Amino acid sequence: MGLMALPVAFFAVFFAYPVTAIVTRGLKIDGAWRFGRIGEVLAQSDIRHVLWFTTWQALASTALTLLIALPGAYVFARFDFRGKQVLRAVVTVPFVLPTVVVGTAFLALVGRGGLLDQLWGVRLDTTVWAILLAHVFFNYAVVVRTVGGLWSQLDPRQEEAARMLGASRFAAWRKVTLPALSPAVAAAALMVFLFTFTSFGVVQILGGPTFSTLEVEIYRQTSEIFDLATAAVLTIVQFVAVGAILAVHAWTVRRRETALRLVAPEVTVRRPRGAGQWALLGGVLASILVLLVLPLGVLVQRSLDAPGGYGFAYYRALTSADSGIFLVAPIAAIGNSLEYALAATAIAVVIGGLAAAALTLPQSRLRPTGGTSMTGRLVRGFDALLMLPLGVSAVTVGFGFLIALDEPPLDLRSSWILVPLAQALVGVPFVVRTMLPVLRAVDGRLREAAAVLGASPWRVWREVDLPMVRRALLIAAGFAFAVSLGEFGATVFIARPDNPTLPVAVARLLGRAGDLNYGQAMALSTILMVVCAAALLLLERIRTDRTGEF
Amino acid sequence: MTKRTTTAVAIGLGLVTLSACGSSDSAGAGDSKTVTLVSHDSWAVSKSVLEDFEKQSGYKVRVLKDGDAGQAVNKAILTKDNPQGDVFFGVDNTLLSRALDNGLFQSYEAKGSDQIVQQYRIDQDRHRVTPIDSGDICVNYDKAYFSKHKLAPPASFDDLIKPAYKNLLVTENAATSSPGLGFLLGTAARYGDDGWPDYWKKLKANGVKVVDGWEQAYNDEFSGSAGGKKAKADRPLVVSYASSPPAEVIYADPKPKTAPTGVASGTCFRQVEYAGLLSNAKNTKGGKALLDFLIGVKFQDDMPLNMFVYPVRTAAHVPEEFVKFGPQAKDPETLAPAKIADNRDQWVKSWTSLVLK
Numbered sequence: 001m002g003l004m005a006l007p008v009a010f011f012a013v014f015f016a017y018p019v020t021a022i023v024t025r026g027l028k029i030d031g032a033w034r035f036g037r038i039g040e041v042l043a044q045s046d047i048r049h050v051l052w053f054t055t056w057q058a059l060a061s062t063a064l065t066l067l068i069a070l071p072g073a074y075v076f077a078r079f080d081f082r083g084k085q086v087l088r089a090v091v092t093v094p095f096v097l098p099t100v101v102v103g104t105a106f107l108a109l110v111g112r113g114g115l116l117d118q119l120w121g122v123r124l125d126t127t128v129w130a131i132l133l134a135h136v137f138f139n140y141a142v143v144v145r146t147v148g149g150l151w152s153q154l155d156p157r158q159e160e161a162a163r164m165l166g167a168s169r170f171a172a173w174r175k176v177t178l179p180a181l182s183p184a185v186a187a188a189a190l191m192v193f194l195f196t197f198t199s200f201g202v203v204q205i206l207g208g209p210t211f212s213t214l215e216v217e218i219y220r221q222t223s224e225i226f227d228l229a230t231a232a233v234l235t236i237v238q239f240v241a242v243g244a245i246l247a248v249h250a251w252t253v254r255r256r257e258t259a260l261r262l263v264a265p266e267v268t269v270r271r272p273r274g275a276g277q278w279a280l281l282g283g284v285l286a287s288i289l290v291l292l293v294l295p296l297g298v299l300v301q302r303s304l305d306a307p308g309g310y311g312f313a314y315y316r317a318l319t320s321a322d323s324g325i326f327l328v329a330p331i332a333a334i335g336n337s338l339e340y341a342l343a344a345t346a347i348a349v350v351i352g353g354l355a356a357a358a359l360t361l362p363q364s365r366l367r368p369t370g371g372t373s374m375t376g377r378l379v380r381g382f383d384a385l386l387m388l389p390l391g392v393s394a395v396t397v398g399f400g401f402l403i404a405l406d407e408p409p410l411d412l413r414s415s416w417i418l419v420p421l422a423q424a425l426v427g428v429p430f431v432v433r434t435m436l437p438v439l440r441a442v443d444g445r446l447r448e449a450a451a452v453l454g455a456s457p458w459r460v461w462r463e464v465d466l467p468m469v470r471r472a473l474l475i476a477a478g479f480a481f482a483v484s485l486g487e488f489g490a491t492v493f494i495a496r497p498d499n500p501t502l503p504v505a506v507a508r509l510l511g512r513a514g515d516l517n518y519g520q521a522m523a524l525s526t527i528l529m530v531v532c533a534a535a536l537l538l539l540e541r542i543r544t545d546r547t548g549e550f
Numbered sequence: 551m552t553k554r555t556t557t558a559v560a561i562g563l564g565l566v567t568l569s570a571c572g573s574s575d576s577a578g579a580g581d582s583k584t585v586t587l588v589s590h591d592s593w594a595v596s597k598s599v600l601e602d603f604e605k606q607s608g609y610k611v612r613v614l615k616d617g618d619a620g621q622a623v624n625k626a627i628l629t630k631d632n633p634q635g636d637v638f639f640g641v642d643n644t645l646l647s648r649a650l651d652n653g654l655f656q657s658y659e660a661k662g663s664d665q666i667v668q669q670y671r672i673d674q675d676r677h678r679v680t681p682i683d684s685g686d687i688c689v690n691y692d693k694a695y696f697s698k699h700k701l702a703p704p705a706s707f708d709d710l711i712k713p714a715y716k717n718l719l720v721t722e723n724a725a726t727s728s729p730g731l732g733f734l735l736g737t738a739a740r741y742g743d744d745g746w747p748d749y750w751k752k753l754k755a756n757g758v759k760v761v762d763g764w765e766q767a768y769n770d771e772f773s774g775s776a777g778g779k780k781a782k783a784d785r786p787l788v789v790s791y792a793s794s795p796p797a798e799v800i801y802a803d804p805k806p807k808t809a810p811t812g813v814a815s816g817t818c819f820r821q822v823e824y825a826g827l828l829s830n831a832k833n834t835k836g837g838k839a840l841l842d843f844l845i846g847v848k849f850q851d852d853m854p855l856n857m858f859v860y861p862v863r864t865a866a867h868v869p870e871e872f873v874k875f876g877p878q879a880k881d882p883e884t885l886a887p888a889k890i891a892d893n894r895d896q897w898v899k900s901w902t903s904l905v906l907k
């Protein structure tokens with residue numbers, strides 16, 4: 001349990017304590033708890049409407065994402081085609097980009113004059129369809145990576161065997177592949193549900209003022225209306241809901257780790273054969289092109305579309321410190337972003353790595369007895385707990401930081417470390433989810449053998465675990481890095497004017513009138529996109545043979 | 551917890567704390583040589599002007615930008631017992647009462663207060679806030695659209711509900727956006743407590759579009775802006791600022807001879823931004839010097855082209871582009887902060903159910 005101490009302390013100090021502080025501030029008036037507020041707030045019809053909308057749009061988004069992304073998962077898992085690695089990195093880019101950057105570009109797909117408008121005269125901006133499609137755009141990679149990762153390792157010979165025994169193609173798939181795959185599909189669906197349930201930027205930018213999710217409402221109540229009591233109640237509601245989602249997720253993930261005959265992905269991929277498979281590949285590529293590449297391409301196009309004709313004028317403007325918004329040239333944001341993201345990655349890897357190791361050890365020890373003891377349950381609870389920051393609103397955490405971390409030795413409110421700390425909160429779950437399956441796959445008997453032969457725990461880890469998880473660790477670090485680069489919600493609260501991060505700089509440029517400001521915002525967005533894509537492409541090169549969640 | 555666990559926790563927290571304290575900036579937060587300004591995202595100043603102040607006063611200025619205007623004020627109120635800085639800049643007349651009622655500021659009459667345009671001075675008996683800048687929230691129009699359609703751009707609130715301007719205006723959500731709120735307050739000032747809902751009913755019938763924030767309205771929906779042109783936007787009227795047309799000239803390369811957008815001068819609501827010494831400021835002396843600097847001629851001269859607002863000091867210089875492309879409205883709508891405080895929440899609520907549902 002000693003391994004868990006640091007992650008627990010980290011989450012206690014930088015997550016639980018600030019969030020509790022701000023919720024308490026909302027619900028405790030003059031020293032007395034006002035739990036009655038909970039009932040009052042929930043009785044309001046517009047709040048109930050928000051709850052209802054939040055839930056159904058998340059359900060619809062999840063269904064639509066699965067519908068569009070599952071064929072993609074299959075194609076990425078089973079087909080070998082030119083440019084696959086690049087494409088897999090590209091489809092992941094939206095997931096790590098801040099909405100503030102791509103919301104505008106997404107309008108080019110569904111808004112006026114957008115592709116849908118030109119083809120069929122359909123405009124979806126400020127309709128719920130814009131929200132749903134944007135959620136597909138952002139979460140496509142979750143399905144492709146989670147489901148596709150496992151799919152590529154399922155032995156196709158099992159299905160072939162079933163067909164040999166007389167099963168139809170569909171029956172073989174339904175009886176053999178689907179059961180093996182379903183826990184992964186469930187896990188992916190739950191993650192998409194979690195991300196869309198707590199959706200903020202997409203709903204704000206594309207939905208217009210008539211649609212509001214819980215997360216948006218918490219933001220409004222905290223930031224604009226300053227009704228902390230209502231915000232506190234909504235935070236609790238969201239917390240409970242997200243807790244429930246994560247509990248189900250933890251359960252499906254565990255089911256997923258049941259023994260499956262896995263093979264190396266290289267064995268299962270092949271070139272598409274026959275018209276049907278080529279059509280499937282073509283369809284998937286077309287959907288990726290329209291839904292994912294096109295909005296990203298619009299950013300690039302607009303960043304080059306300068307008044308004097310296409311060129312790099314906006315990029316050149318980034319190097320001048322003329323406009324007083326930052327006191328530095330906007331280009332400096334790249335350096336800031338990289339520094340923050342590196343620090344955040346370091347924190348996330350240490351905290352997440354320790355947590356993942358802690359989550360693995362007791363299980364291997366308990367395996368002989370079945371593993372449902374108190375410790376086992378505690379460990380699984382902890383596993384779900386690490387994911388909670390993904391489901392708690394950034395504004396709650398940000399405001400919590402302000403009133404909780406305001407006294408020495410922890411007066412961090414104006415310290416640079418706050419940015420990487422906040423980013424690491426979001427990065428840790430990804431590190432844990434990537435490391436955990438790999439660590440669990442390490443045969444516990446190897447560790448026991450080493451221990452019996454007299455190795456210290458540290459030595460066991462170094463000699464047994466580390467060599468097997470090194471690649472997973474790199475991938476985890478890469479993902480934490482990309483997520484930190486794109487993190488906006490928490491960073492915007494604490495980034496300082498003389499060192500803005502890329503997303504913060506983009507947001508500030510978009511907040512001003514004038515051609516040069518808009519153009520520079522597009523140029524910086526493109527740079528952010530390219531940096532994220534490069535980081536993800538690097539990850540593609542070091543993919544492990546064991547699948548992680550992301 | 552076992553002993554080992556306790557040790558690990560201690561080491562872990564120690565590391566984090568140490569790394570935090572090790573950063574040079576946070577170490578300087580409490581000392582008397584540093585003065586901290588808390589503001590919103592729009593804060594901007596020329597580097598040379600700020601350095602000049604630092605040299606003359608001997609204080610190093612630290613700036614904390616705390617989100618948009620509303621967020622920054624709320625955060626300041628939340629942390630007023632143990633504030634993040636010494637001076638807060640950027641509370642406007644729509645939020646002023648919230649700040650004052652919560653005891654955010656302490657009294658200080660800044661040097662040069664007597665040089666501020668009379669109409670902006672408030673709280674004269676207690677001097678808790680000092681006006682720093684003013685700006686007008688007005689409907690902007692796309693000149694190209696109106697000349698192409700041989701239509702005169704609207705001039706007043708009354709014009710906006712005329713059939714000629716059907717489906718042309720985009721505005722912001724009054725509940726979440728400060729120009730959106732300013733426009734609502736402008737109509738409330740123009741048509742009175744009882745008259746504004748009726749005006750909005752007509753505006754809605756005339757096809758006004760509401761989006762959540764200024765960025766979407768201006769960059770995505772308004773056909774006159776740089777972003778709007780690229781996005782093939784189709785709304786030639788937008789609620790923005792009187793200083794947006796000059797910004798379209800200044801932030802263009804090459805600079806056009808005339809602004810591509812104009813201001814409907816009869817649709818303006820005046821916003822005044824204030825600064826004040828925070829109640830529990832650690833460096834009150836430095837804070838006072840900083841406030842003096844904010845209404846000093848040097849800063850007031852520098853401010854317009856950085857924050858796109860007008861100076862409040864009578865002698866301050868207004869840039870040529872402002873005079874030419876975005877003059878301040880002659881007779882803008884105004885409302886007393888107390889009146890805004892009394893009605894704001896109710897008005898926004900009624901507006902929301904009237905216009906958004």
